Amino acid sequence: MKEWRENNMMKHRWPDAYQVIEILENAGFEAYVVGGAVRDFIRNVHANDVDVTTNATPNEVKQLFDRTIDVGIEHGTVLVILSETIEVTTFRSEDTYTDFRRPDKVMFVRSLEEDLQRRDFTMNAMALTKSDELIDYFGGRKDIENKRIRAVGDPQKRFSEDALRMLRAIRFSAQLDFSLHKDTLEAIQTLHHLIEHVSIERVKVELEKIWTSNNVEKGMHLFVSSRLANNFPGDWETFINKWGNFNYFENRANGWAFFSLMQPSEDINSLLNFYKCSNAEKLHVKHVLSAVEKLKKGPWTKQDFYQFNEEVLIVSSLYAASIFTIHIPYTMDEILQLKKAIPISSSSDIVVNGNDLMNWKQQKRGPWIKEVLNELTIAIINGQVKNERKQIKEWFFREFINGNLKPLD
Ligand code: ATP
Ligand code: MG
Numbered sequence: 049m050k051e052w053r054e055n056n057m058m059k060h061r062w063p064d065a066y067q068v069i070e071i072l073e074n075a076g077f078e079a080y081v082v083g084g085a086v087r088d089f090i091r092n093v094h095a096n097d098v099d100v101t102t103n104a105t106p107n108e109v110k111q112l113f114d115r116t117i118d119v120g121i122e123h124g125t126v127l128v129i130l131s132e133t134i135e136v137t138t139f140r141s142e143d144t145y146t147d148f149r150r151p152d153k154v155m156f157v158r159s160l161e162e163d164l165q166r167r168d169f170t171m172n173a174m175a176l177t178k179s180d181e182l183i184d185y186f187g188g189r190k191d192i193e194n195k196r197i198r199a200v201g202d203p204q205k206r207f208s209e210d211a212l213r214m215l216r217a218i219r220f221s222a223q224l225d226f227s228l229h230k231d232t233l234e235a236i237q238t239l240h241h242l243i244e245h246v247s248i249e250r251v252k253v254e255l256e257k258i259w260t261s262n263n264v265e266k267g268m269h270l271f272v273s274s275r276l277a278n279n280f281p282g283d284w285e286t287f288i289n290k291w292g293n294f295n296y297f298e299n300r301a302n303g304w305a306f307f308s309l310m311q312p313s314e315d316i317n318s319l320l321n322f323y324k325c326s327n328a329e330k331l332h333v334k335h336v337l338s339a340v341e342k343l344k345k346g347p348w349t350k351q352d353f354y355q356f357n358e359e360v361l362i363v364s365s366l367y368a369a370s371i372f373t374i375h376i377p378y379t380m381d382e383i384l385q386l387k388k389a390i391p392i393s394s395s396s397d398i399v400v401n402g403n404d405l406m407n408w409k410q411q412k413r414g415p416w417i418k419e420v421l422n423e424l425t426i427a428i429i430n431g432q433v434k435n436e437r438k439q440i441k442e443w444f445f446r447e448f449i450n451g452n453l454k455p456l457d
Contacts, residue, residue, distance in 0.1 A: 058178050061089075064130040065098040069178045071112055072136075077104040079136075080160065080175035080183065087171045090182070090192050091224070100128075100136045101175065103158050109136050123154055139163035145209040148245035161185055168206065168213045169220065170198045195226045203235035211242035214276060215254045222258045222267025233274060240275040248324050251280070255323075259303035265292035282319050283311055293370035301329040302363055305336040309371050332360070339364035340372075347377045354390045354429045361387060391435050395425050400440050408444055420448060 058081065059066045065081055072079035079102040081089075088095035102109065106121045115129040124138035141162045142151035157163060160175060160183065167173035170188035182189065191198050197217050199206045207214050214236045217228055228236075243251070258267035268284070268291040271277045277284040287310040296302045304325055308316045316337065320330050339356050342348055343364060353361070361383050368374045378386070392398060402417040424440065427433045433443040 058176065058180055062098045064132045065100055065134050066178055067130060068100050068113075068128055068134050068136060072100075072102050072104055072109070073178070075104070075108075075112055077102050077108070078160065079104070080177055082137075082164070082175045083167070083172055086174045086176045086182070087188070087192065089176065090171075090174070090189055098132075098134060100134055101139055101160070101163055102136060103139050103160075105138055105156060109138070124156060140166065142166045142209070148208065148211045148242050149247075151209070165200060167200055168210075168216060170200055171220075171226075173200045191229070195224070196229050197221055197224075197226050197232060198229035199232045199235065203232045204239060207235055207239045207242065211239070211244075212246045212250055212254075214240065214243060214274070215246070215251060218267055218270045218274060218276065219254045219257045219261070221270055222261040222263045225263050225266070228270065228274075236274040236276065241279060243276050243279050248322070252323050252325075256300045256303055259294065259306075260296050260300060264294050265289070267291075281322055282307065283313075286310065286312075287371060290371050293366075295366070297359065297363060299332070299359065301325075301332040302336075304329055305333045305363060306367055306371075308333050308337060309340060309367055335360045336364050336367065340368045340374075343368050343376070344372065344374060348386075350390060350429050350431075351426065353387050354392070354425075358384065358387055390429055391431075392425070392428055395421060397435065398424060398428065398440075399435055399437055400424075404437075404441075405444065408441060409449065420444070423447070 057066075058069075062081065062085070065085075069079040069081070079100055081098055082101040083099045085095040085098040104112070106118070106124055106126045109126045109128070110116045110118075113128045117127040117129065117133075119125050119127055119135075124140045126136050128134045128136050139157050139160060139162065140154045141157045142154055144152050146152055164173045164175060164183075164185055170186040170191045172188070173186050174188040175183040177183070186200050187198075197220055199213070199217075217232060217236065220226065221228055255271075258264060258271070261267060265288075268288060272284050272288055290310065291306075294303070294306050304320060304323070308320070311319065313319065316333065317330065320333060325333070335356055339348070339352065339360055342352055348356075348361075356364070362380060365376045365378065365380075365383060369376050398421070402413065402421070405417055405420055406413060424433070424443070427443060428435050433439050
């Protein structure tokens with residue numbers, strides 16, 4: 049038993065956080081692990097980052113450690129660099145909120161309880177001492193046992209202070225497979241429109257966290273039933289049950305592809321612009337939509353296998369099957385094999401270039417080169433000519449010098 053406790057001590061689990069706390073305590077301050085790390089400790093799962101809270105001011109923290117970085121000193125946060133980086137934040141409470149998102153000013157306070165009170169949910173409002181003593185003023189542990197997300201204090205007041213919390217509640221519900229406490233859900237249903245005050249970048253991040261969680265369908269159902277979805281463009285409802293089949297495959301852009309496939313509108317691009325998707329994301333979505341459209345009409349051609357990358361091919365076939373119940377004429381392995389069988393993956397893989405063509409035809413550079421290279425790419429993809437100099441030269445003389453094909457000058 050003693051051994052178990054030793055191994056479970058913060059000293060072993062989070063040696064750097066332990067060291068930070070010990071140094072702060074030795075200097076006469078209080079310090080605790082707080083937030084997500086405590087929640088994950090109680091849930092018995094590994095926490096990625098560990099946050100420390102203290103009654104020392106940022107300047108007092110900086111004096112105690114050799115290497116620190118100011119990241120948000122006005123909010124009380126200093127990064128302390130040991131072998132890992134620990135975020136150390138001064139106990140603070142938040143003043144009035146007038147923009148439904150950020151407090152007008154933060155105030156440093158000297159009591160842990162006040163600091164915990166400003167946090168969003170009971171499960172995120174607990175602290176742990178360096179000897180693993182849990183400080184839990186709001187029943188966070190019980191809520192975790194009941195797999196329940198509950199706002200600290202009056203949910204309507206807390207969501208009016210910061211509307212992002214409403215979406216965080218839903219994201220945590222998808223990530224942790226927790227339900228929302230009745231009052232917390234009702235408060236979101238009442239105040240959902242306040243989400244418009246949150247920047248679309250933050251909304252995008254939270255949606256993507258839902259899509260990369262283990263309970264996407266649950267998260268999306270809550271996004272709709274909480275009415276938050278009403279405030280955002282796009283059809284979130286018609287295919288809501290399809291999200292159960294969604295798999296993001298290591299790429300968040302696939303969430304946008306799946307969402308776009310569900311849209312009746314042709315103007316996907318302006319929808320993606322609204323959500324501030326990057327150009328890379330928009331291109332990925334465009335390819336998936338195009339691959340699915342082709343699949344609706346029949347099997348992909350060799351040129352389709354050439355044009356689309358492996359990921360686009362795989363997700364398009366899976367998403368087409370799950371959203372439109374289209375029969376997919378391939379297994380996943382077959383898709384990968386057919387893709388591999390395409391001899392080139394871009395025109396730069398072709399072993400001849402424009403100079404070769406100019407030499408062979410004894411003709412100056414001009415638009416004809418691009419045209420011949422396009423024809424050649426298609427011929428190679430379709431297996432009519434091998435990607436070898438000798439064969440390409442023969443093909444070129446046969447088709448363009450002696451044959452009927454005449455490239456434009
Ligand atoms: P994750 O695993 O997603 O990082 P987390 O709980 O650590 O989860 P963070 O966004 O890193 O979440 O925030 C750290 C802590 O800060 C939270 O646990 C919570 O106590 C507090 N917090 C974060 N955002 C808010 C907010 N908008 N309102 C109130 N408290 C917040
Ligand atoms: Mg965190």
